[in-house]
Amino acid sequence: MIKEVEFDVIIIGAGAAGMMAAATAGQRGKTVLMIDHAKKIGEKIRISGGGRCNFTNVNANAEAFLSHNKHFCKSALSQYTQEDFINLVKKHGITFHEKTLGQLFCDDSAQQIIDMLLKECDDVGVELKTETIVDSISFSEDKYIVKTQQKIYISPSLIIATGGLSIPKIGASKFGYEIAKQFGLKVIETWPALVPLTFQAAVLERCKELSGLSVDAIVRYGKTQFREGLLFTHRGLSGPSILQISSYWQEGNDIEINLAPNHNAYDFLKARKEKDPKKEIQNSLIDLIPGRLAVSICDELNIHGKIAELSDKKIQDLATRINDWHVKPSGTEGYRTAEVTLRGLDTEALNSKTMECKAQKGLYFIGEVVDVTGHLGGYNFQWAWSSGYVAGINA
Ligand SMILES: Cc1cc2nc3c(=O)[nH]c(=O)nc-3n(C[C@H](O)[C@H](O)[C@H](O)COP(=O)(O)OP(=O)(O)OC[C@H]3O[C@@H](n4cnc5c(N)ncnc54)[C@H](O)[C@@H]3O)c2cc1C
Known part of the structure; x- marks a missing residue:
């Protein structure tokens, strides 16, 4: 018994x-x-x-x-x-x-x-x-x-x-x-929360090529936002700001990311155009975001050449991609890596x-x-x- x-x-x-x-x-x-x-x-x-x-x-x-x-x-x-x-x-x-x-x-x-x-x-x-x-x-x-x-x-x-x-x-x-x-x-x-977010092929490729790069970022979903580190990984996006927003994000919706929270990228680039017009755009961006990220964004938007040659529209497109990147996660890494x-x-x-x-x-x-x-x-x-x-x- x-x-x-x-x-x-x-x-x-x-x-x-x-x-x-x-x-x-x-x-x-x-x-x-x-x-x-x-x-x-x-x-x-x-x-x-x-x-x-x-x-x-x-x-x-x-x-x-x-x-x-x-x-x-x-x-x-x-x-x-x-x-x-x-x-x-x-x-x-x-x-x-x-x-x-x-x-x-x-x-x-x-x-x-x-x-x-x-x-x-x-x-x-x-x-x-x-x-x-x-x-x-x-x-x-x-x-x-x-x-x-x-x-x-x-x-x-x-x-x-x-x-x-x-x-x-x-x-x-x-x-x-x-x-x-x-x-x-x-x-x-x-639901898995405090978890890295995953993406479809096009964004995933960008994340992979930037894998290991970390930037200070503001990540927003609806009215909720966090300013902490953001990390590009070979599986998608991670880092504290992404983990935080994952607890709020709901499938099918975009998150918004500001990759240069200390600057208005449009004003910055316009000022650079005045001051240093002959500089290549990728090099002009280096004081705003890390060089690898600058190269990746310029390639993605197919914007190259000297900053003096860029139209206002192209400068605005770059600035939007830096200060207000809208991106739709395809999912999360799930309970396998979720913290909670x-x-x-x-x-x-x-x-x-x-x-x-x-x-x-x-x-x-x-x-x-x-x-x-x-x-x-x-x-x-x-x-x-x-x-x-x-x-x-x-x-
Ligand atoms: C990688 C990682 C890092 C984290 N880092 C932090 C951090 O730095 N700061 C922070 O605040 N939070 C952190 N967290 C979250 C934190 O660990 C949890 O929120 C916390 O441990 C929850 O405490 P708990 O006692 O409820 O559950 P747990 O700590 O998970 O304990 C549950 C226990 O129940 C046992 N159990 C489960 N099922 C059964 C069963 N059927 N029969 C008997 N026993 C069972 C488990 O073996 C376990 O020992 C982290 C989580 C992870 C995964």
């Missing part, structure tokens, strides 16, 4: 949110079991921020999150703030730096954040079961019965922290969405103050599985810490 073991709190998913919830519940004296199907836990933390983990953002607030209910995240973010997490990082002697736009990274390695969370869990006796597959979950007599191949675990509080669908090769699964559906909760259709999953469990199902389901006592959802998605820049981890803390305080 399979042995039954009781805990005060069971958490499924030992990622960022799950570990935070486990440590917090443990600090309240609760007996906590944390289950993960993966061999190594916290893998997304380990690979985050180029191996240095952009663990929060000093500017974290509700404005940096997408959700069908943009107010939902406010309570958790205020109950456990970026300062709270920064203090935890300092308590563990982890040194860090601000890179840009309020983004905080470990000086050394993302592994320090995993070790810190594991120590916090260990200090309060959290039991961790890795490589453990949950076969089924049921609810009976106010308790959750979690069946695994080895044992049956029973608890009045169950926290689902299994994350989103991005990067399946390191353990992402649709488990959280399936459990939500099992309990009659609505899941809003998910947009949408997920409808926040309508949850109490924002506790992360508990309104209609299902003792069942909590936290982290990326919920329809709360942050901008690039440490916001997604802050949501994991904040929502994890709140569930850990209430479960």
Whole structure:
């Protein structure tokens, strides 16, 4: 017969949110079991921020999150703030730096954040079961019965922290969405987000020839815009500004890109025409955009020769291509490379103050599985810490 073991709190998913919830519940004296199907836990933390983990953002607030209910995240973010997490990082002697736009990274390695969370869990006796597959979950007599191949675990509080669908090769699964559906909760259709954009042949060829080139750019979709780096790759466009806009972009529509945000390209070229009329147009553009990009745009528009020989129309065409490039992505690179999953469990199902389901006592959802998605820049981890803390305080 399979042995039954009781805990005060069971958490499924030992990622960022799950570990935070486990440590917090443990600090309240609760007996906590944390289950993960993966061999190594916290893998997304380990690979985050180029191996240095952009663990929060000093500017974290509700404005940096997408959700069908943009107010939902406010309570958790205020109950456990970026300062709270920064203090935890300092308590563990982890040194860090601000890179840009309020983004905080470990000086050394993302592994320090995993070790810190594991120590916090260990200090309060959290039991961790890795490589453990949950076969089924049921609810009976106010308790959750979690069946695994080895044992049956029973608890009045169950926290689902299994994350989103991005990067399946390191353990992402649709488990959280399936459990939500099992309990009659609505899941809003998910999309890959913070993901590179792909293009049809003509644009793709340009991207390929410019592969590796990075420029400061403003990327716009509708009323939303981001000014950060843009990277040409052999698969299309990437870099922070593109990843950010990918969370907003909808298929079939153009995005607009300003490749020289510090200049009005038309005024610049007109001034150059006056000052240096004999200069080749490609060379005139070099103070505006990188040389490789100048060559590529001139070839694409078939505009060559001395700037003095160019008509106003040609100068305007060049300026438009530089300051207001309209381009239609064909898609995204998908969950294979997406940093996050947009949408997920409808926040309508949850109490924002506790992360508990309104209609299902003792069942909590936290982290990326919920329809709360942050901008690039440490916001997604802050949501994991904040929502994890709140569930850990209430479960
Ligand atoms: C390449 C990359 C870089 C990133 N960089 C940053 C960054 O620098 N800053 C930032 O803020 N965000 C970053 N993110 C996003 C961030 O990693 C996630 O938003 C965050 O990890 C979500 O936390 P979570 O606990 O909800 O889910 P996860 O951290 O994904 O944890 C989910 C856990 O659940 C486990 N699990 C899944 N299914 C099951 C199952 N069926 N049974 C048992 N266990 C299961 C998984 O193995 C995993 O351990 C990055 C993401 C990626 C992919």
